[in-house]
Amino acid sequence: MNRVISVVTPVYDGGATYLLETYESVREERERLPDGWDLQWLVQEDGTTGKPLGRLPAEPWISPGTAGKGGAAVARTMALPRATGELVRTLDADDLLTPGALVRDIAAMESHPEMGWCISAGLDLLPDGSTKPGPYDPPEGPLTYKTLLAAYDDDHFPVVAAHLTARTPLLLAVGGWPALPAWETIAAVLLCAAVSDGWMIAAPGGFYRKHPAQTTAQAAYADVADASELRTIVRAQAEALHATGWRWS
Template identity: 55%
Template sequence: MPTLTVLTPVHDGGHTYLRELHDCLAGQRLPGGWRLEWVLQEDGRTGSPLAAVPDAPWISKGTGRQGGAARARTLGLARATGTLLRCVDADDLLPDPDTLARDIEVLIDRPGYGWTVAPCLDLLPDGSLVPGPYDPPPGPLPARALLDGAKRGEMPVVGTTLTARTGLVRLLGGWPALPAFEDGALVLSCEAVSPGWMQSAPGTLYRKHPTQHTATADFRDEQEARLRVEIAVDRAEALHASGWRWTE
């Protein structure tokens, strides 16, 4: 049975909204014959975040040495059995029950495409939703559209809207060892070696709250923020220059 794997990194103390995400994923309506797998990977070995959701056959729980979200994502990748892979952060949600079905349908209908992304809506504490400022138009993404935006400081999409063919993610080595923006870096690398599709419907509700990683002083350090993007851009540029293209 074809499977879509959702991969979620979570650390101890960062699982406040994890049960809500569980319920959201459990309510997803996949196309006929498709199965959902949720790989839940703790960034650490306490076991506390994993206990926040019930055990079920469709959920794969794991722990590992603490090292940040990028390491946790890549450790979780080892357990992914799906042909398609989607990352959803522990404090975020999917906008509607058909979100993952749209991801599947885009890539099934377009076998030459390695990945798809979608608009992201900020979910504010009062429940209101705010769209992103740089969403590209729906349809096939022009070559380098995301890379050029990142170089301008206007990354067009949020990395956690990415659904990619799992084999492509593995070929690219998973997520680079960055303290943040590792999800955006993977999107830029996918763009460098494979065509991608921008969806019209939102793909993620990005929850804004005071304890999120992106609200910390470390994340907002300007020097590190520039360096994170530079590393991701340099890798993507090197992939573009290599001329290598992904084929399934």
């Protein structure tokens, strides 16, 4: 039986403009997987209209789902009961995987069995088709909680949190993505790091699409929660978990 990597993508009615392009990048990556591996794509609507899911072809490796509207964090976590993969990889509905991204994720996890997660660098995909690397990408190598927390406190979080790949038991153990109205991907990375070191993959693992309709570009996005409260709760949850002394293994 093949081993599986599950890719989780939240989407909402009105936010599926680029979903078919995302599908194409996932399909191409499925064909690149190493022998003995397969891919499951969990596409979870934040809502119950079924409209965004209706854009996707009926493929046995695509697992669509719906749940009451609660934001991207809730949608991601509600997809986890259907995950059959030993690894879970995040991917937004308007982003793209780079060629070989999942192969590198799998290789990193195979090479570092003591680590619970890995993450790859990203490229901003600008409206004119050009790309730009992230400003704070760390070099290839281990990532520790201390390093990430210091960068978080300096407001220079060094990784693209939406490129997280985690071992499924670890992600379940930390509660999936916290029920926050924003920053849930950063929170999930910090929670994983609080109990397990990770591995930074220097090669870009995805294109982070910049476009006027993206959620984080909307004026209303700044009002989803008080920024200082978000910053405080994300840190407090990670620190509380780290302080227990429990380490994932």
